[in-house]
Amino acid sequence: MSGTERPATSRAEEQDGLYERLVAFEGRSAATAGTGKDPVNLPMIRHWCEAMGDTHPAYRGPDAVAPPTMLQAWTMGGLSGHTDRSSAYEELFALLDGAGYTSVVATDCEQEYLRPLRPGDEIGFDTVIESVSERKTTKLGTGHFVTTRTDVRAGGELAGTHRFRILKYAPAARPDRKPAARTAEPEARSGPRSGAADARPEPKPAPRRPRPVVNRDNAGFWEGVAAHRLLIQRCGDCAALRLPWLPGCAGCGSREWDTVEASGAGTVFSYVVMHHPPFPAFDPPYAVGLIELAEGVRMISNVVGVPYDKVRIGMPVRLEFLRVDEELELPVFRAGGED
Ligand SMILES: [Zn+2]
Secondary structure (H helix, E strand, O other), X not given: OOOOOOOOOOHHHHHHOHHHHHHOOOOOEEEEEEEOOOOOOHHHHHHHHHHHOOOOHHHOOOOOOOOHHHHHHHHOOOOOOOOOEOOHHHHHHHHHHHOOOOEXXXXXXXXXXXXXXXXXXXXXXXXXXXXXXXXXXOOOEEEEEEEEEEEEEEOOEEEEEEEEEEEEEEEOOOOOOOOXXXXXXXXXXXXXXXXXXXXXXXXXXXXXXXXXXXXXOOHHHHHHHHOOOOEEEEEOOOOOEEOOOOOOOOOOOOOOEEEEXXXXXXXXXXXXXXXXXXXXXXXXXXXXXXXXXXXXXEEEEEEEOOOHHHOOOOOEEEEEEEEOOOOOEEEEEEEOOOO
């Protein structure tokens, strides 16, 4: 234990001494003098780049280096594992399991890079249990964060550090679901569902639809949706249209782009009818269409205004915006498009 003062833990843990026993694992080794199963090599680099879609030229050719984010990959034991593990990590897990923190979730990882790894580098590593947090309560439940630090060496020289953090926790009781705003329009469109719900004495609030992942690459698309405009990206160099949004052109690689607004006309290019699994916010069976817009790009969305078993390939559809709840609006396609 270092000179920094530790925050107070709960009375119960002070009484049973659990936290003191957990903290005693800090600094203990989880793997000593581990060795990579393969030296840094081009085939693994190529597979990684293909899986990631990373075409950076630095990872190819006679002067290739390994992508820095592969750091951990060179230390992985694979299915057969490593034999040079200490028992400390397992003992720590057993202690947490015994205290009721039986669930585990990986929460985050941090890496630092000191020098590039090159094909032929022989990898060595040491892993230490760096810290065990005081007891924390998260949305998942109450437990302790455990951080391990792996120092990765190439030819004996420190090449990078990989910190991996997990939460060992006792799952919280499932919270009640948040009610969705019950706006009249989408409910009326979904037909029998609202009627059936209203017939019950106390209908359960409908679970919310999953939120779209909005990031810096696609934020403009969702800003367009909020303004009731379906925006298609157009390459600034070769003018190819693309949807969904991407940071670069798949045709020419250009990062320049602007947008064109979709006219809203389209046809059903293909579709599936979802029966199973019944996802809480949805009401199967329902049709999910791959819609070909008049501009030539395709997008996946719901086909509305027609029973699920009447959706057909080639059916004309027209864009409209469906307000799902107070936060979420989605572009959907109404059958019978040209009216
Ligand atoms: Zn292009």
